[in-house]
Amino acid sequence: VRRILLLALALAACVEPLSGFELxxxxxxxxxxxxxxxxxxxxxxxxxxxxxxxxxDWNGLRTPENDDYAAFVIHPRAHRPNRTGQRLQLSLLxxxxxxxxxxxxxxxxxxxxAIDLPRTKEPRxxxxxxxxxxxxxxxxxxxxxxxxxxxxxxxLTIRGAPTILNHHGQPAEAVWAVAVDWPDYDNSDMIADxxxxxxxxxxxVDGREYGFDVWIQDEFEFATLSASDHRLDLVIxxxxxxxxxxxxxxxxxxxxxxxxxxxxxxxxxxxxxxxxELTLPFSADGxxxxxxxxYWGDGEGGEPAEGLRDYLYAQGVQAPFVLDSSWLCxxxxxxxxxxxxxxxxxRGFRLVYTDTTLAWELLDSLDPDTDLxxxxxxxxxxxIGEIVSDARLRAYNDDLQRDYLDANLDRLREEVALxxxxxxxxxxxxxxxxxxxNPGAAALIPxxxxxxxVDFPERQRFFMADPFLRTDDGDRDADPMIAAMRxxxxxxxxxxxxxxxxxxxxxxxxxxxxxxxxTPDPADWRASALLPEP
Amino acid sequence: xRRFFLxxxxxxxxxxxxxxxxxxxxxxxxxxxxxxxxxxxxxxxAYPTRAGFLRFRTEAALSESAAPxxxxxxxxxxxxxxxxxxxxxxxxxxxxxxxDALPDLVAAESDPRTRALLVAGYRFAGSDLARAGLSNAGQxxxxxxxxxxxDANARRAxxxxxxxxxxxxxxxxxSVRAAAAQALSARGDSSDAPRLVAMLTxxxxxxxxxALHGAARLDARAIGAARLDVLARxxxxxxxxxxxxxxx
Numbered sequence: 001v002r003r004i005l006l007l008a009l010a011l012a013a014c015v016e017p018l019s020g021f022e023l024x025x026x027x028x029x030x031x032x033x034x035x036x037x038x039x040x041x042x043x044x045x046x047x048x049x050x051x052x053x054x055x056x057d058w059n060g061l062r063t064p065e066n067d068d069y070a071a072f073v074i075h076p077r078a079h080r081p082n083r084t085g086q087r088l089q090l091s092l093l094x095x096x097x098x099x100x101x102x103x104x105x106x107x108x109x110x111x112x113x114a115i116d117l118p119r120t121k122e123p124r125x126x127x128x129x130x131x132x133x134x135x136x137x138x139x140x141x142x143x144x145x146x147x148x149x150x151x152x153x154x155x156l157t158i159r160g161a162p163t164i165l166n167h168h169g170q171p172a173e174a175v176w177a178v179a180v181d182w183p184d185y186d187n188s189d190m191i192a193d194x195x196x197x198x199x200x201x202x203x204x205v206d207g208r209e210y211g212f213d214v215w216i217q218d219e220f221e222f223a224t225l226s227a228s229d230h231r232l233d234l235v236i237x238x239x240x241x242x243x244x245x246x247x248x249x250x251x252x253x254x255x256x257x258x259x260x261x262x263x264x265x266x267x268x269x270x271x272x273x274x275x276x277e278l279t280l281p282f283s284a285d286g287x288x289x290x291x292x293x294x295y296w297g298d299g300e301g302g303e304p305a306e307g308l309r310d311y312l313y314a315q316g317v318q319a320p321f322v323l324d325s326s327w328l329c330x331x332x333x334x335x336x337x338x339x340x341x342x343x344x345x346x347r348g349f350r351l352v353y354t355d356t357t358l359a360w361e362l363l364d365s366l367d368p369d370t371d372l373x374x375x376x377x378x379x380x381x382x383x384i385g386e387i388v389s390d391a392r393l394r395a396y397n398d399d400l401q402r403d404y405l406d407a408n409l410d411r412l413r414e415e416v417a418l419x420x421x422x423x424x425x426x427x428x429x430x431x432x433x434x435x436x437x438n439p440g441a442a443a444l445i446p447x448x449x450x451x452x453x454v455d456f457p458e459r460q461r462f463f464m465a466d467p468f469l470r471t472d473d474g475d476r477d478a479d480p481m482i483a484a485m486r487x488x489x490x491x492x493x494x495x496x497x498x499x500x501x502x503x504x505x506x507x508x509x510x511x512x513x514x515x516x517x518x519t520p521d522p523a524d525w526r527a528s529a530l531l532p533e534p
Numbered sequence: 535x536r537r538f539f540l541x542x543x544x545x546x547x548x549x550x551x552x553x554x555x556x557x558x559x560x561x562x563x564x565x566x567x568x569x570x571x572x573x574x575x576x577x578x579x580a581y582p583t584r585a586g587f588l589r590f591r592t593e594a595a596l597s598e599s600a601a602p603x604x605x606x607x608x609x610x611x612x613x614x615x616x617x618x619x620x621x622x623x624x625x626x627x628x629x630x631x632x633x634d635a636l637p638d639l640v641a642a643e644s645d646p647r648t649r650a651l652l653v654a655g656y657r658f659a660g661s662d663l664a665r666a667g668l669s670n671a672g673q674x675x676x677x678x679x680x681x682x683x684x685d686a687n688a689r690r691a692x693x694x695x696x697x698x699x700x701x702x703x704x705x706x707x708x709s710v711r712a713a714a715a716q717a718l719s720a721r722g723d724s725s726d727a728p729r730l731v732a733m734l735t736x737x738x739x740x741x742x743x744x745a746l747h748g749a750a751r752l753d754a755r756a757i758g759a760a761r762l763d764v765l766a767r768x769x770x771x772x773x774x775x776x777x778x779x780x781x782x
Contacts, residue, residue: 183577183578183592184577184578184579184581184590184591184592184594184595185579185581185591185592186592212581213582215584218584242582269584269585269586272584274584329585330583330584330585332584377593377596377597377627378596380627380657380658380689386691389691389692390689390691391720391721391722392685392688392689392716392717392720393689394720395716395717395719395720395747395748395751396716396720398747398751399716399743399744399747402747402776402779403743403747403772403776407771407772407775432685433585434623434626434650434651434654434682434685435587435619435623435647435650435651435654435678435682436585437678437681437709438681438709438710438712438713438740501591501592501593502581502591505583505589505591506581506582506583506584506589506591507583507584507585508583508584512584
């Protein structure tokens, strides 16, 4: 009986699944497998410089400071059959930018690398490092019979986390704008308002250090790469390369934040990142977009650089789509629309969208003798009467509305499955910019859809351009456009910033001159699960 | 005797040169009248817009007081083209007072963009100056200048020159034809509808689109169901969309 029992136990051991892998990502063990089939592991690419040696950590030795690894554990139960003379082997079946380390030693770097695992009663932890987003590898744990025949195996698929661009629904952590305070170029009122509203979560970048290039949104796009409880911020640095370009190296690069540039060639306006925006997360027609969708404009300069487009498409989780921004002098998608969070909306967000018809309705209802001091020098209109009586301006805006605003909205309805109650139309007018082509449009009334969402947990705020549709600069309560905005956007506290001369008259608005670091959704690391098999 | 005159010309160049235009004297006088502002003005710089080109960004630099100083700088013609263009944009708002400088400045300007921004000033210039200036600008070899002429003409408060807009309907550049079609329709003269209807077969889609909107604005019936039916199947989606909207 005893022999029979021993034989039965031995047989049971032979057919027991390997269940050899346990995975953890830096202190958060996750048991995957246990007979449940292939396992997968997401690792944050080691793009940053945790040890401050001046190079991305992928290129250096493993140091205690480096935290961009994920671990997997060979569970001791995988060795149990060894008493029968079987052999347990760990091998790297394939790799594209993934290496495996034992302590600080690289053990697997090329496909075919393999080690025999000595029997032990202790779990054995190995570490995984990724060179870049979407790096991929497969590690195989194989049990061989004493005669060398393979009995069974268990695979672990490893993926470098994809790059996920941040959207307006993510909590803001820090906000930047470039401060200029020269007599002939001065945004100190706007900077002071930001400081008053956001306190130490706002940082003014000294414009003198960066050639007075205030367009900090256009140069950089914040993204995150996540794996379980670990996160890396990635600053995508545009090929625009104007004076503000070194800010990522000076302010942001370091432990936990990397930067990189994708694309090459002579930059066009469409390579600026006011032309690279996101929806909020949504589901439509059975497809989930848990990280939102990317959109950019196809303008006079075409679409953004091919290398960047390819990179963003390849991430596979934010499905970019294209809008028509060719009608604008600058040609950025942030000039007429923004997606904003709204807890009262059916899907948690609304689209703020510029509508010229609404603007005419509002202007036509106002006293035509209302002086508009700001518009006199900037746009050549002394009062509201001169705007509403400009037949050419009306025809111009009517045509833009039909040919571009409505057409782009149709596209958005299709791509984002927008319902009518998810759209908030706000009044806005455009004019042709002298020296630009045709239509060559830019905001005539400061573009309020070109806004920044700062949703610190305690209070959601939208920062937008002061429209100055009034006689007295200092009396915002008398501004009918501000009143209209407050009525249409009750979901947030609105802060109107004086961006008029530096930004608005420079063909941009508040969003163009601001950048925000945001917290990724804790579930972002699951993004790799959405990717197709490597 | 001939040698004597040559010597006289060499010794007295002002006698040989044409007399200074009146606007130059006025501008110099304006500068001399307010040396403090002139000194302040000389420190004002222009800064890049989001589109990359320069613009002055203070109310002072765009003010009526600054206009003669920009005019003087443009007359000297010593600055780089980007800065000249910014000055042209800044002074153009005050062409009601300084429009007489525009013909000379435009004629002397080699940079097309600066020329275009000067021509934009005819939106505000006196009627006779504007008619002649816009007519000349309509013959400019550069497309952007001709486009600016259409825009400035169209935006003149209540006193544009429709005959110049009609001439621009035949411009070789599609952007100019499209702008002219839109501008003409904005005037609301239904007698222009047939001209716009004739442009519905233009080879350029942007022109067809502007003509379609323009004709509809003036007299939708003039387009005719048959033409609308053809345009509803236009290869350009915007034209087809606009035609279908009119059909509906």
